[in-house]
Amino acid sequence: MPGTVGRVPTPAGPVPGARAPGTAGVGGPDEWHGTRLGPRESWDVAVRAAVEIVLASPAPMALHLGDELLLIYNDAYAELIGDRHPRAVGQPAAEVFAEVWQTSGVGDVVEHTYRTGEPYLERQVALPLGPAGELDQAVYLRACSAVRDSRGDICGVLSVVAETSPATRQLQELSEFAAALSGTLTLDDVARVALRYALTAFDADRVTFTVDDGGSTGGWRMVRRIRGELVDEADERLPPLWRRGPADWAAPAVRSAGSGRASYTDDGQPLRDVAADRHDEKIRALAAVPLRASAVRGALTVGYRSAHAWSAPERALLSASAELVGQAAERARRFETQHGTAQLLQRSMLPENLPGLPRLRIAARYDPGVDGNAAGGDFYDAFVLPTGELGVVLGDVAGHDVQAAARMGQVRAALRALALNDPRPDHVLAGLDHLVSSLGAEAGTYELFATVVFGVIDVDRERVTLASAGHPAPLIRRCSSAGEPRAEYLQVPAGAPLGVGYRPATSTVAFPPGDTLLLFSDGVVERRRQGLSHGLARLAESVAAAHSGDPRALCAAATAAVPGATEDDVAVLAVEYALRPSRSARMEVPAEPTAPSRVRHWLTAQLTEWRVAESVIGAAVLCTSELTTNALLHAGTAARVEIDLSPERLLVSVADSGSRGTVTRARTDTLSSRGRGLGLIEELSDAWGTDPTVRGSTVWFEILTPPE
Known part of the structure; x- marks a missing residue:
């Protein structure tokens, strides 16, 4: 019959702070008294012999002794049970493995062998020996056999655990x-x-x-x-x-x-x-x-x-x-x-550079859809008209293949040609409607159509005149000195898309200094299982909550405004009517190890000359150094650093000219400083992001400047 450890009574409880018995950190002959097992000298001779075998074995082995199945085990077993060691030594197995002991195939196996003496063998088992009883990914062979004292009575169970072939x-x-x-x-x-x-x-x-x-x-x-x-x-x-x-x-x-x-x-x-x-x-x-x-x-x-x-x-x-x-x-x-x-096909049909005007700051962003293997039909453009006004356009030609990209190029080129001849938005779209209809007839399809919004910004009159052919209404960020910024959608007659019966109509709205106009494609606001009104509301909230009206920051805010993946292309164009002209400078950075140091010296001197606050200079220099290092490491080519200082903010961008023949995703997590650079940019700047370009990519950040 089962009994106590060699019929020797054990102490009522463990000695607090006692070390675990074993050979290499599992204990020694004079330390067993610190557990419920008591001094080893009081054990039965057969039990002491079994313990010696366990401690000498290189394989994971454990003895469960007495009615409480008190644990003794070797170093190999200690490694298996992890942080349960050394507390497990001399403790009841049911307490050590309390969260899993009652699980079938765990405690019941040991208890059955202890009661009946029947041996047990399982060749393929995942044992819950790790932290919190999690199953080990390794597969083990487990054997349980009864341990008898010198009188032949069962006094415990020997458990041998061996990892099977690692295969x-x-x-x-x-x-x-x-x-x-x-x-x-x-x-x-x-x-x-x-x-x-x-x-x-x-x-x-x-x-x-x-x-x-x-x-x-x-x-x-x-x-x-x-x-x-x-x-x-x-x-x-x-x-x-x-x-x-x-x-x-x-x-x-x-x-x-x-x-x-x-x-x-x-x-x-x-x-x-x-x-x-x-x-x-x-x-x-x-x-x-x-x-x-x-x-x-x-x-x-x-x-x-x-x-x-x-x-x-x-x-x-x-x-x-x-x-x-x-x-x-x-x-x-x-x-x-x-x-x-x-x-490359998609971006080669988009403008490589947007015009730079004294009071109008312009930025655009294009992100491919989820697939990323097909060129799409989204496009944007901004160009100076013969009248000195600025023409801005954003459109979407139906389709997501090479044909759609080619037609997009035709539509964009034709729109610019029509606008340079007669910039009135409704006349431009009416002429473009004839072109799209002609292309559809030539292709023998009625499925060729395009949505476009085209506007003319008159700086002197502080207004913008817009016409839309089935495109989402533009958004404008109003920023008056009297109150908080707000975003509102312009009431522009949408009309039908080009190619399916567009009817000319225009709308003229005020565009005073401080405001920013945002044109966007439907990929910005449309998501599966979400209503369009939800996306439009999220976009307006994000634009109004932006730190500034800077167009590059607003483009980044717009593309991230509505959570969830989109299968459509995303295009955004933003134009800010600046309160005051900004100052700008640029530096061409050679692809050599000393380049980051040269950039730091140049940037510090330039910002000091412009009387920028020292706190802004320090943060800007550190962030720019990280971005320059990133560009040189990953693109392996020369880079260009551009700075633009307005009364409200400092904008710094670092553009590389890496080949676009390999994948380039528009992500904001492509900094290469092994995690450090990412944290620096997020911590020191008020807004930042990455923009893919025709020949490379641009990483930028914005720091708000304190009032003078």
């Missing part, structure tokens, strides 16, 4: 890895997922992902992760820092990718000739496995700082992992090519 866990991780790769779109995405998996799945010290540059130079680019590297949530969203190399790069990853054969170094200095820093120099064991993809050459490497023998199962797992990465890289390369071509 089961590795297959599960590989399956999760494949699922994560299936959601990647770009090579940046593939790199992030592949490096995260390789670092954890192989418990490696260094991993890299290398691919060919995809250009005519035959070069390579590589991204790396190091064990212990601090990567926070913000950093994970940032573009990886690619290291570029020539076509004859001697890196093991490049040799493997070029030859198509894997290489394994058990012990040596595999990176001695190509080490970038001390992390590379410390690597002694390295595996380089090619991706085995038809359209992309590349390799995955896994390295250790100590000698490591590469077993056959490890090599097979590495090969399978690299094959999955290769398939994902091929999909990403195709997506980037299609996306880049579509967006």
Whole structure:
């Protein structure tokens, strides 16, 4: 019959602060008295022998002794139960694992063996040994057998836990890895997922992902992760820092990718000739496995700082992992090519530069829809008319394909030509209606139509005259000195879209200094399962609540006003009638290491000359330095820094000229300072964002200036 520990009574409770028994931190012969088990000398001889076996075993083992099933276990078992150790030593198992003990297959198994003496064996089991009883992802073999004292009575249960072949866990991780790769779109995405998996799945010290540059130079680019590297949530969203190399790069990853054969170094200095820093120099064991993809050459490497023998199962797992990465890289390369071509076509038909006028500040933004592979029909334009007035337009040609983009280019060019001849908005749209109808007849379709809003801003008369063909009403931000800013939609007769019977009509409204006009496409306000009125209301609220009427800030606020994804393109054009002319300057930044320092000196001198407050200068210089570094790191080309100072705010933008042949998403989380830059910009500026351009991208920030 079951009994106490070797029939020796145990103390009523544990000694507070007692250390846990074992060999390596689990306890010692003179320490058992600090638990309910009492001094080891009082135990039955057979129990002491069982304890010695448990403590000497390298496999996770535990003894459950007495009616309370008090726990004794070795170091390997202590690692399994995590933060339950050392409190678990000498305590009832039902208390140690209270949240899961009553779960079927956990406590009942031990109790049944203790009562009956029947052994128990389960070959595939996920045990709730970790924190809060969470199931461990590893799969174990668990065996329970009765422990008898010197009289033959059952006095406890020996529980042996052994992790089965790691193949089961590795297959599960590989399956999760494949699922994560299936959601990647770009090579940046593939790199992030592949490096995260390789670092954890192989418990490696260094991993890299290398691919060919995809250009005519035959070069390579590589991204790396190091064990212990601090990567926070913000950093994970940032573009990886690619290291570029020539076509004859001697890196093991490049040799493997070029030859198509894997290489394994058990012990040596595999990176001695190509080490970038001390992390590379410390690597002694390295595996380089090619991706085995038809359209992309590349390799995955896994390295250790100590000698490591590469077993056959490890090599097979590495090969399978690299094959999955290769398939994902091929999909990403195709997506980037299609996306880049579509967006280059789209943006090449939009104005590369907007006019700069003394009192009118202009900004625009275009974001592709969710798909991103097809060019759309949204467009905007702003140009100076022969009368000296400013013409502004925003439109949407039906369709999301190359044909729609081509027709958009025709409509935009024709509108500008008509406006330069006769700028009256209703006449311009009437002529444009004939063009769209003609294009539809030529194509033999009645589905070709376009919505357009066109306006003429007269600075001298402080007014704007608008005509709309089925387009959402423009929004104007009124900013009088007497009260808070407000946003209102202009009452412009919408009419029918161009190509389906447009009837000319115009509306003239006041546009005094301090106001900002906002034209936008329906992709800004339309969302699935949400009414249009909801989107329009959110847009007006966001525009009215903006820190200033600066057009670039309003464009960013408008595109983020309505939460949720949109499958439509988004286009915004904003024009501010400034209260007073602003001062501006620019600097061309060469692609060299000293560039950020030169930018800091130039910006400090310029803002000091303009008598800007020191607090604003400090914040602006720091943010601009971060943005310049970002542009040089990721675009790899020269950059341009522009500053614009008005009585209300300082606007700084940094534009790169990186190729648009690769994917470029209009996101506001593309700073490269490994998380630090993102926090700096958010903390020190009043508004900031990124704008894609025809030849690159622009990152900007705005700081409100204190009144003089």
